[in-house]
Every structure is written in C-alpha cells, then in structure tokens.
Amino acid sequence: MSLDDIRREIDQLDDQIVALLARRQQLVIRAARDKSSPAAAAAPERRAEMMRRVLAQASTSGVDAEVVTEAYTAMIDAFIEQERRASAETSSVSGASAGRRQRVSSGSPYEPTIGFSRALRAGNRVLVSGTGPVWSDGSCPDDAGAQARRCFEIIGDALAKAGAGWSDVLRTRIFITDPAAADQVSAVHGELFGEVRPAATMVIVAGLLDPRWKVEIETEAEVSR
Numbered sequence: 001m002s003l004d005d006i007r008r009e010i011d012q013l014d015d016q017i018v019a020l021l022a023r024r025q026q027l028v029i030r031a032a033r034d035k036s037s038p039a040a041a042a043a044p045e046r047r048a049e050m051m052r053r054v055l056a057q058a059s060t061s062g063v064d065a066e067v068v069t070e071a072y073t074a075m076i077d078a079f080i081e082q083e084r085r086a087s088a089e090t091s092s093v094s095g096a097s098a099g100r101r102q103r104v105s106s107g108s109p110y111e112p113t114i115g116f117s118r119a120l121r122a123g124n125r126v127l128v129s130g131t132g133p134v135w136s137d138g139s140c141p142d143d144a145g146a147q148a149r150r151c152f153e154i155i156g157d158a159l160a161k162a163g164a165g166w167s168d169v170l171r172t173r174i175f176i177t178d179p180a181a182a183d184q185v186s187a188v189h190g191e192l193f194g195e196v197r198p199a200a201t202m203v204i205v206a207g208l209l210d211p212r213w214k215v216e217i218e219t220e221a222e223v224s225r
Contacts, residue, residue, distance in 0.1 A: 022136055103119075105118055117129065124223045148217065164223045
C-alpha cells in the first residue's frame with residue numbers, strides 16, 4: 001500500500017467518524033424526546049461509565065489504552081454536554097409560546113461549528129433552515145428525486161420536533177443546480193404538498209455546499225394549534 005493510499009484511507013476513516021458522530025447525536029436527541037426513558041446519570045458517573053466501556057473495547061481490539069484515554073476524554077465530555085443540551089432543548093418543546101424561541105437540531109456536526117439550528121420555532125412560526133440531502137453514512141446518490149426525498153425526510157423530522165406538520169407549511173424554497181432536475185424534484189414536492197399547496201419557489205443556482213448535492217430545500221410553517 002502506497003503512502004497516498006494510506007492517507008486516502010485515513011481520510012475515509014475520518015469521514016466515517018464524523019458520520020458516526022452525527023448519527024450518535026441524532027440518537028441522543030431521539031432518546032431525550034422519549035419521556036419514558038430514565039433520567040440520565042450525573043455527569044461524573046456517566047463519564048466513568050463511558051470511559052470503562054471504551055477501554056474495555058480497546059483491550060479486545062489491541063489498541064493502546066493510553067491513546068484511547070487521551071483521545072476520548074475530551075470527546076466523552078462533549079458527548080455528556082450534548083446529552084445535557086438535547087434534554088434541555090427537548091424539555092422546552094411543549095412549552096413553546098409567543099416570544100420564546102425553541103431551537104431544533106437534526107444532529108448535524110456543523111450546527112455548532114457554523115452556528116445555526118435545523119429549525120427555529122418562535123411563537124407559532126417554524127422556520128426550517130436550508131436542508132441538503134445528508135445521509136448518516138456520508139453517502140449521496142446522484143438521483144435528484146432521491147436527494148429531494150431525503151431533504152424532506154430531514155425537514156419533516158425537524159417540523160415534528162417543533163410541533164408542526166406538512167399541513168402547517170406556508171412556504172417552500174427549493175434550490176437546484178441543474179434545470180433537468182426540476183421535474184424529479186417537483187414530483188417529490190407534489191407528493192407532499194398536492195393538497196396543502198403552500199407558496200413555493202424553485203431557483204437554479206451555480207452550486208451548493210457539497211458538490212454532490214443537486215438540491216437544497218428550506219421551509220416556513222405556522223402552527224395554528
């Protein structure tokens with residue numbers, strides 16, 4: 001194996017780690033939403049429990065325990081803080097009211113680094129950020145229709161967390177990189193909104209954040225209940 005091959009494999013492993021962290025955050029948020037789940041352990045006990053589990057796995061995998069401890073100490077602290085924030089944000093969902101902002105996360109690792117929320121509820125208004133076709137394993141199919149469907153899956157989850165649904169959507173904005181994708185993307189939009197008929201805009205753009213993306217979508221909703 002050449003040095004370039006080794007570096008490429010390391011880059012691929014880094015990508016997989018980011019995808020796994022994103023999936024972990026999604027599961028943390030989902031668990032926080034489950035009112036029947038037991039309360040999380042206090043931070044010191046939780047930290048010790050996680051480190052014991054990681055070190056046990058390291059011993060069976062032949063990884064140096066000192067390296068694992070150094071690498072995971074900061075990561076475990078971040079996990080615990082992530083769980084705390086998810087629990088705090090979820091507890092405010094039912095109490096959202098006029099004048100209060102409720103942030104919704106999709107688990108994207110870019111949300112804290114860029115500084116945005118997947119969705120924001122202010123009173124009865126729910127704004128969903130521009131959403132690309134992101135899969136937890138880092139893959140992205142070339143099909144524009146599949147990409148649009150994935151965007152709406154993420155948007156639908158964000159709306160639900162904010163207490164809204166498809167029938168509450170007032171506006172959609174769709175950005176596509178190729179006019180040829182318009183029919184496929186429109187068909188997916190029509191499946192969801194054929195009866196709702198929100199205001200909608202489709203714009204052709206030169207490019208999106210990920211060069212594989214052919215579509216990005218944002219929505220606005222208003223909850224009447």
